[in-house]
Amino acid sequence: MGPENAPDEVLFAWARERGYTVLTADLDFGHLLSLPGEDGPSAIRLPYTEPPEALPQVLEVLSRFSEASQRGALAVIGPEKTRLRLLPLQ
Helix, strand or coil, X not given: CCCCCCCHHHHHHHHHHXXXXXXXXXXXXXHHHCCXXXXXXXXXXXXXXXXXXXXXXXXXXXXXXXXXXXXXXXXXXXXXXXXXEECCCC
């Protein structure tokens, strides 16, 4: 997929071209998705959990919101609930 230190924009383009969902703890991804005209890729943000412990929550998000994920969405997994926003973000 490219260098480990590739800019976020490169990762986004790579994921968008392949229809992948980005799993991240990076707060910048939400900002990138809020830029005018951005409609993907979908992203799942893990601000409160490390990836190994978040696996059940990630699988639940992918299952519950599969249609939204295919259309383009940002899911934020929190300690109490998961928030979902469809793209493009307003």
